[in-house]
Amino acid sequence: MKSFFSFFAVTFIFLSINANATPSQSLTPISGKPQAPEFKMMDMDDVVHKLSDYKGKPIIINFWATWCPPCRAELPSMNRAWKKVKDDGIEMLAVNVGEDEDTIFAFSGEYPIDFTVLLDENGKEIRNWPIKGLPTTFVVDPKGRIIYQAVGGREWDDDALLDMVRKLK
Amino acid sequence: MHRLNQYLLCSLCFFFSVFLSAAEIIKSVDKETQLISWKLIENNFQLELIQRSPQQTRSFFQARGFSAELANDIATHCVLQTIVRNTEAENSQDSISVSLKDWRFNTAEYAGEEPIKLKESWAEEWKEGDISNAARVAFRWATFPTEQVFEPGGDYNWGMISVGPKPDTAFHLHVFWKQGNKTKNAWITNMHCPADKSE
Numbered sequence: 001m002k003s004f005f006s007f008f009a010v011t012f013i014f015l016s017i018n019a020n021a022t023p024s025q026s027l028t029p030i031s032g033k034p035q036a037p038e039f040k041m042m043d044m045d046d047v048v049h050k051l052s053d054y055k056g057k058p059i060i061i062n063f064w065a066t067w068c069p070p071c072r073a074e075l076p077s078m079n080r081a082w083k084k085v086k087d088d089g090i091e092m093l094a095v096n097v098g099e100d101e102d103t104i105f106a107f108s109g110e111y112p113i114d115f116t117v118l119l120d121e122n123g124k125e126i127r128n129w130p131i132k133g134l135p136t137t138f139v140v141d142p143k144g145r146i147i148y149q150a151v152g153g154r155e156w157d158d159d160a161l162l163d164m165v166r167k168l169k
Numbered sequence: 170m171h172r173l174n175q176y177l178l179c180s181l182c183f184f185f186s187v188f189l190s191a192a193e194i195i196k197s198v199d200k201e202t203q204l205i206s207w208k209l210i211e212n213n214f215q216l217e218l219i220q221r222s223p224q225q226t227r228s229f230f231q232a233r234g235f236s237a238e239l240a241n242d243i244a245t246h247c248v249l250q251t252i253v254r255n256t257e258a259e260n261s262q263d264s265i266s267v268s269l270k271d272w273r274f275n276t277a278e279y280a281g282e283e284p285i286k287l288k289e290s291w292a293e294e295w296k297e298g299d300i301s302n303a304a305r306v307a308f309r310w311a312t313f314p315t316e317q318v319f320e321p322g323g324d325y326n327w328g329m330i331s332v333g334p335k336p337d338t339a340f341h342l343h344v345f346w347k348q349g350n351k352t353k354n355a356w357i358t359n360m361h362c363p364a365d366k367s368e
Contacts (some may be wrong), residue, residue, distance in 0.1 A: 006302070024258045026322030066312060070327055097305035123306035132314035133326040150256070151317075152325035 025155060027139060027148035027164055036140045037128035038063075041118040045151040046103060049093070049118055054145055058168040059091040060156075063126055066099055066107040071135040075111045075152030081156035084117040088163055092116070097134060098123050141168045193353050205312060207357050213257035213321070214265050214346050218357070219250040219253045221329065224335050229311070234304030239295070243308075246286055246331035247338065247362035251313045254325035263349045265319040271345035271354075274332050284330045305357075333357040337364035 039051050051059075057142070064071035064077060075094075080153050082092050092115040100121055108117075120126055129138070139148040147168060154161060187247050192211035199206070226244035231237060255265040273282035288309065295305075313328030334340050345354045345366040 025320070027325070028320040030321060065307075067307075067311065068327065070325070097310055098303060122302050123309070127308075132317045133328055149324065151319060152323065152327075154323055155268075160243050 012146045013026045022157065024052050025158065025161065027150050027154075027161060030149055031142075033147055034143050035145050036072060037125075039118075039125045039128070040118055042126060042153065043119070044117050049116065051140070051144065054091050054093075054140075055075040056142050056144060057089050057091050058165050059093060059140045060085075060137060061140060061164060062092070062121075062135055063097055063129070063131055064094055064135045065097050066103055068134045070153040072111060074156060077103060077111065077154070077156045077158075079112060079114055081162060084159075085162055085165070086115075088166060089169060093118055095120050095125065097126050097129065139168070170359035174224070190323075194355070194357055203360065204363065207360060209344065209355055209357060210352065211355065212348060213255055213263060214353070215252075215256050216349060217250075217252040217253040217328075218342070219252075220361070220363045221248045221250055221332060222363045223248075224367055226329070227367075230304070230308070233307035233311075235308075239298070244289070244333060245336055245365060247334045247336070248329050248331050250327065251312075251324065251330045252327050253317070253319060255319035255321055255323075260367070263321060264319065265324075266347040267314065267319070268316045268345070270315060271331060272330075273343040274334065275343075276334055276338055276339045276340045281294070283333060285310065285342075286333050287315050289315060291331070299322075301321040332362070336360050336362050338362045 005143045022039070036051060040048060042048055057143065060078075060081075062074075064075070078094070086163070094113055094115060095118045097120050099119075101119065104117060104119070126140075129136075135153055137154070137156075138146050141147045148164065156162070180235045194208060195210075197254070200203070202222075204220040204222065208219060209216040214239055223241075225238075226248045226337075227240045228238040230243055232331075235237065235243070241358045253265070253267055255263075257263055269285060269287055272353040274285060275282050291308065294296055311329055313326065313330045317326060319325065332340065339359065341356055341358045343354060343356050345352065347353070
């Protein structure tokens with residue numbers, strides 16, 4: 001009887017822990033690997049960037065806004081991720097949706113962003129991407145195809161995620 | 170005795186697995202703001218609805234280019250910050266999908282179920298209006314998508330929904346979602362739209 005109760009207690013603890021466990025994070029593979037839409041956007045220094053400029057490298061493209069709480073939550077981890085991958089031939093772009101340079105500049109005082117920020121001020125470019133909410137992040141392979149997406153924030157400096165991107169090289 | 174133990178163990182495991190997977194609604198109050206939130210958890214579906222005061226919503230939209238009148242119109246439609254999360258680990262096949270078109274509410278004044286006000290209805294009302302593109306973009310992305318799929322591995326989204334009732338009104342919300350191909354629903358009862366303290 002004692003062993004029965006011990007076994008029961010272990011089972012219950014396991015189930016309880018499992019019910020409250022923090023989910024592991026991942027990226028969702030995109031079926032059919034569609035070609036990423038070409039874009040043309042300015043960065044904070046008024047330099048024009050096109051997606052095709054980055055052909056030959058895996059790119060992490062994050063769509064965000066300063067007022068979006070999960071965007072703010074994931075940005076520090078994106079900045080740490082950038083430090084990990086910038087010498088690996090991987091690009092990271094943060095596309096701000098609907099805000100002007102001054103707003104982003106003020107925001108970056110509190111949330112430093114060391115990788116390229118692009119401005120989609122009138123929300124035109126985001127309409128070409130399969131996005132329902134912010135933040136959404138895509139991983140594009142060196143051939144310009146969308147391979148993965150993440151809806152909502154992630155801890156981007158997690159090597160399990162970054163290894164998925166590194167494998168695309 | 171051994172067989173009895175096995176039987177008891179199986180029964181208890183079944184009972185606890187059912188207990189752990191049943192829908193659970195947790196209500197809490199933010200100590201600082203006094204705003205109420207409701208959290209519904211069922212298997213890998215997690216929904217959180219947080220009251221937004223009309224003042225909060227009014228300021229948000231006015232700061233993004235809406236006129237005082239339009240910002241007030243949105244703010245007095247019982248806006249809730251909404252968070253949907255698929256908490257399933259990466260190896261599961263179960264996606265979660267939500268369509269706000271299915272969601273209904275009722276109040277004490279009207280016992281029948283009414284649809285919530287979708288972002289498309291707002292856009293239709295403002296079709297001819299003098300609203301800046303910046304304001305429209307902010308509204309589009311700050312509000313919860315009408316339909317969205319959440320894959321396992323960490324997908325979630327935040328956004329505002331406008332339920333409809335006026336400030337300081339009690340209501341019940343009937344929420345629907347799909348887990349894989351299975352449609353599920355739950356009533357979140359005795360919800361409340363915060364009062365408009367600027368009135």
